[in-house]
Amino acid sequence: QVQLVESGGELVQAGGSLRLSCAASGRTISRYPMGWFRQAPGKEREFVARITWNGGNTYYADSGKGRFTISRDNAKNTLYLQMNFLKPEDTAVYYCAAGREYTSTTSNPRTFTDWGQGTQVTVSS
Numbered sequence: 001q002v003q004l005v006e007s008g009g010e011l012v013q014a015g016g017s018l019r020l021s022c023a024a025s026g027r028t029i030s031r032y033p034m035g036w037f038r039q040a041p042g043k044e045r046e047f048v049a050r051i052t053w054n055g056g057n058t059y060y061a062d063s064g065k066g067r068f069t070i071s072r073d074n075a076k077n078t079l080y081l082q083m084n085f086l087k088p089e090d091t092a093v094y095y096c097a098a099g100r101e102y103t104s105t106t107s108n109p110r111t112f113t114d115w116g117q118g119t120q121v122t123v124s125s
Contacts, residue, residue: 002027002098002114009094009119016086016123022079022096022116030074031101036081037109038092038121047107048094049081061107063089086123093118 008020020036035050049060049070058070069082079096097112105111 002029002032004096004098004114004116006094006096006116006119009121011122011124012086014086014088014123014125017082017084018086018121020081020083020094020096020119020121022081024077024079024098027101028074029072029077029079029098033099033103033105033112034070034072034079035097035099035105035112036070036079036094037097037112038090038094039118040092043092045095045109047109050105050107051079052104053099053102059107083121086121088123088125091121091123093120 003026005023033053036048037045039045047061051058051070067085071080095118096116098114099105099112
């Protein structure tokens, strides 16, 4: 099991940027596919971005394409989400997640097995 702790969420104005971090412990994330999801009040958890376990491929929801970048630093055992040109509709709790080691995931949150507690991102207009 991988323990995940997100940080970096805060209140930001529309058009601003944030970088979210997800620190992992318990296992090295270099063997795990990783992803970011978000959940706004009254809405279901939705896919934001994911990265394969070898870091070779990244995938994004249409809402974040061109604005968000997922990356991983295996030496620091940390996953990142760089978010630029933020919009009020990006307001949500952001969660990082890990899938099973050496496997693939999809945008379906059920393909991820371990989750962090979330970090709040609020974008003001």
